[in-house]
Amino acid sequence: MFHLDPSCIRDDWVKIGMAAKAAGISFEDFNQWSSSAANYKGERDTAYMWKSLKGSGTTQRTLFYLARQAGWKPAQPDHAPRRATPIPRKSAQAEQTDEEEQRKHERMNTIWRQCQPIALCTVAAEYLLARGCLLPPAGSDLRWHPNLHHTPDNFDGPALVGLVRNAVTGQPQALHRTWIRSDGAKRGNPPRMALGPTSDGVVMLWPSDAVSMGLCIAEGIETALSMAHVWRPVWSVIDKGHLRKFPVLADVEGLTIWADNDSSGGGLDAARECARRWRDAGRSVSIRVAVDASNDANDLVRGAA
Numbered sequence: 001m002f003h004l005d006p007s008c009i010r011d012d013w014v015k016i017g018m019a020a021k022a023a024g025i026s027f028e029d030f031n032q033w034s035s036s037a038a039n040y041k042g043e044r045d046t047a048y049m050w051k052s053l054k055g056s057g058t059t060q061r062t063l064f065y066l067a068r069q070a071g072w073k074p075a076q077p078d079h080a081p082r083r084a085t086p087i088p089r090k091s092a093q094a095e096q097t098d099e100e101e102q103r104k105h106e107r108m109n110t111i112w113r114q115c116q117p118i119a120l121c122t123v124a125a126e127y128l129l130a131r132g133c134l135l136p137p138a139g140s141d142l143r144w145h146p147n148l149h150h151t152p153d154n155f156d157g158p159a160l161v162g163l164v165r166n167a168v169t170g171q172p173q174a175l176h177r178t179w180i181r182s183d184g185a186k187r188g189n190p191p192r193m194a195l196g197p198t199s200d201g202v203v204m205l206w207p208s209d210a211v212s213m214g215l216c217i218a219e220g221i222e223t224a225l226s227m228a229h230v231w232r233p234v235w236s237v238i239d240k241g242h243l244r245k246f247p248v249l250a251d252v253e254g255l256t257i258w259a260d261n262d263s264s265g266g267g268l269d270a271a272r273e274c275a276r277r278w279r280d281a282g283r284s285v286s287i288r289v290a291v292d293a294s295n296d297a298n299d300l301v302r303g304a305a
Contacts, residue, residue, distance in 0.1 A: 006037035130184030133225035206233030
């Protein structure tokens with residue numbers, strides 16, 4: 001690892017961190033290596049990133065590959081190498097799972113390439129405006145597809161498509177799809193479906209480079225874009241389960257949470273748990289919630305229209 005340049009871009013730094021953790025390298029060694037970078041942001045930032053790393057498919061092989069690319073060569077043995085132990089073949093079921101995951105990944109890429117930015121006079125814009133939402137800016141991870149297939153009901157139609165990224169690393173991991181009508185109604189049963197794993201994911205309605213000191217979050221996409229009339233930048237965390245676990249982000253000093261005021265109280269409970277974790281990390285947090293029993297901000301905005 002010490003053959004690699006720690007002053008690389010953040011995405012590469014996070015990838016090296018994933019590989020280092022998979023290789024069993026300690027946080028202390030990783031932080032020591034990171035601290036020699038010109039863009040080092042301190043042990044606190046490194047610790048947040050390190051703690052957030054979970055199973056991602058990145059292995060120690062990535063570390064060896066990057067080191068070789070940087071000029072590192074393994075020491076040559078002074079004796080004849082032992083006969084390599086045969087690597088067990090994957091079971092037929094495991095190979096089938098790998099193939100299915102590869103097909104899903106290719107399908108995600110194909111759908112995302114076919115999506116378009118949300119512009120005025122499109123079905124997506126008419127749907128959002130009918131729901132009292134602010135249209136997302138250029139560079140948003142929310143786009144729309146004019147004719148996306150809905151498998152359960154076997155029809156093709158317009159849909160909002162959100163690119164779900166890992167909240168900490170920013171790596172794409174899934175698509176969040178909502179089939180829509182221009183009058184503000186949803187279509188299909190179910191009208192929303194995810195393609196790929198959404199755990200620890202968010203839809204960055206405003207690009208990450210628009211987030212400096214403060215960030216607003218809400219559960220649903222429409223709720224978040226209703227909030228955007230007042231608070232920006234804003235991200236959708238998809239649902240209350242993701243809100244409850246929303247991680248503390250480096251360089252974000254303040255967080256505003258719109259809590260859904262549902263009858264079960266689950267939305268507000270999730271917001272409070274998220275807020276408690278951010279406050280424990282020394283961040284400024286405020287929770288906003290409708291004073292009546294509206295389900296979310298979008299219900300409130302539509303009711304006032």
